[in-house]
Amino acid sequence: MTVISERFERGTGRDPDQRTPVRDPHDGSDREKGRARRIAILGTVGVPGRYGGFETLAENLVHYHAALGSGDNLTVWCSSKDNAERHTRFASADLRYVGLKANGVQSIPYDALSLLDAVRTGHDRLVLLGVSGAMMLPLIRLISRARIITNIDGIEWKRAKWNGPARAFLRASEWAAVRFSHRVIADNEAIADHVRATYGSDCAVIAYGGDHAVAPVGTGGIPEGLPGGYSLSLCRIEPENNVHTILEAFRGLDLPLVFVGNWANSAYGRELKQRYGTCPNLHLLDPVYEPGALRALRAHASVYVHGHSAGGTNPSLVEMMHFGIPVLAHGCVFNRHSTEGKALYFDTSEDLAAQVRGLGAADAGRIGADMQEIARRRYTWDHIGEAYFALFETD
Template identity: 75%
Template sequence: MKIALLGTVGVPGRYGGFETLAENFVHYHADSGRDATLTVWCSSRGKVDRPTRFKSAALRYIGLEANGMQSILYDALSLLDAVRTRHDRIVLLGVSGAMMLPLIRLISRARIVTNIDGIEWKREKWNGPVRAFLRASEWAAVRFSHAVIADNQAIADHVRAAYGSNSYVIAYGGDQAVADGAVGEAPAGLPERYALALCRIEPENNVRMILEAFAGIDEPLVFVGNWDSSAYGRNLRARYSNRAKLHLLDPVYEPGALHSLRARASVYVHGHSAGGTNPSLVEMMHFGVPVLAHGCAFNRHSTEGKARYFETSEELVAQARGLAPEDAAEIGAAMQDIAARRYTWDKIGKAYFELLDRV
């Protein structure tokens, strides 16, 4: 079996959830000693070094950005190259290149497994034409893949309702956030304990709602995100950065510093209302910290209904103020138990490779 892994910036992962998935897919392949060969397609943009291997995987490069509008052509060229190099299992992460799948099915006998990610076309940031394209791409991914992976039961429910198709629910691991025990220095000037939020600064992550809630209560909030990447983020930072209890930090990537930042949190606030199973949430669950999450179906499935939920800033204020120490300890223990049962990379890797064997 020759496996092609497509749809990410590449490995090792330094960008987002799919890149972390790709890296841990390679780790599982290397550690499990499987006979299958593995190739990962990577973006060469902005890279000085272009190694040809990462652990057990061969690396191939496409000279385009893997995200944004270029991702459509990036994924299409990756698919064609995977077929040209006679890979017989293709794992496609995301639907950007899915409109190419009808052609791939015509010219190749490769079996295609697509992780459709979240319901991308519903995100607020997209305009009408982009939404229409993403919705068509989702349809193509479901229609022309041999198997579809949903990272959350709510996504699987959507696929069944919209297309009458079943999918395989395989989430993400998060144990790498605590596995290596790396401890570094958290950013200076923070209180000893605080509520923590960590996400991309986008409307569907309800950033404004979280800031409004914590601006009116005594508990300090540390909010980590890419504030300067959009007018939305810059405006929010300008409006709320002068509040003494609000600490708005730029992204923290260094593993030791990120570990220390998470370990000092007394509660985790998760505002995502789109997508599916969110990697930052399942990573945080491994720390045994109580979670206050937006009450969408995705988050309720991810936390098995055992977190506390909000849908307005007023509800978030009530949840934060009403979280007694004994309740916080119980919720934190439940989050850690769920993470250990469902969100480890060993379990996720095994599920992917069993599906590739079956398909």
């Protein structure tokens, strides 16, 4: 996810088994004029996705493009600093590189240079993921007729971790993205409501796919020594993800919790691991990246606890919904939209402990089935790819 903070980390659907039919490559207004579109995906570390939600989105848009058999040209901009092997192709996409890191403060010039290079190389659909480079959009509108489609991600400037100057820049970038993009994408209806209320502009609501999380990949298993029937939580260890709230709730329960995160990356994480790491029912694991091991860890969980309270639709939530287990989520509006109000919700440690104690087998089965039904209907990559490429055709 390519807004600065995420880089520090970083409708109706159909059954995921039903593949999207290949469309006529001559459909669409540009094709009627006898030329293929040149689509640029900008604002990520690159593909294949190894970093965060926007990278996973970019990779799956490439896969959708390949399956579509489209005559459009697709290019993904990548960071040469974050990709040791500089491949020139990935599936059906060309890859181009910028010699800056795609994360942190460097994300601003990284996105700006990527946008300028996309215009210079004749791309007529610029898909900007995140708002770090949005201050460049007024210039892009002056020098190019390319259509700009920006996914603004979450309401980043409201995150508590940002100081005054960073918050002001993020807010200005959000304004520029809405003002100078031809189309704006929100990943959650609550984000779309914010855009309408703040800027008087409408936007498309397109979330993320999560069905890749249940794909049979790799041969990894769960780490040794974990109990059966555990609750699972996994996230970047940040205050807005309510890690302290979850740990405090489970410390008072005689139930196992497996919590996966980057504990060593911040004073907040280190302090929490020191305080709670000796509790016998709490298993605090470092990040798990191997796809097979991550899938096994999720598949063996009996409950998923989701503490994110900022941003929009969170990829880790929609991925877990595909596993068909009950979700206990922070009660923010974003999570309620993502789960259609059918999960269980908490705001405090006391709320969460009470929800866990009161969760019976019948309710757990019903909630898990609801989560899986929503995920299969709304959060598959076929559905997401179709929505993005429909925007490319109409714009």
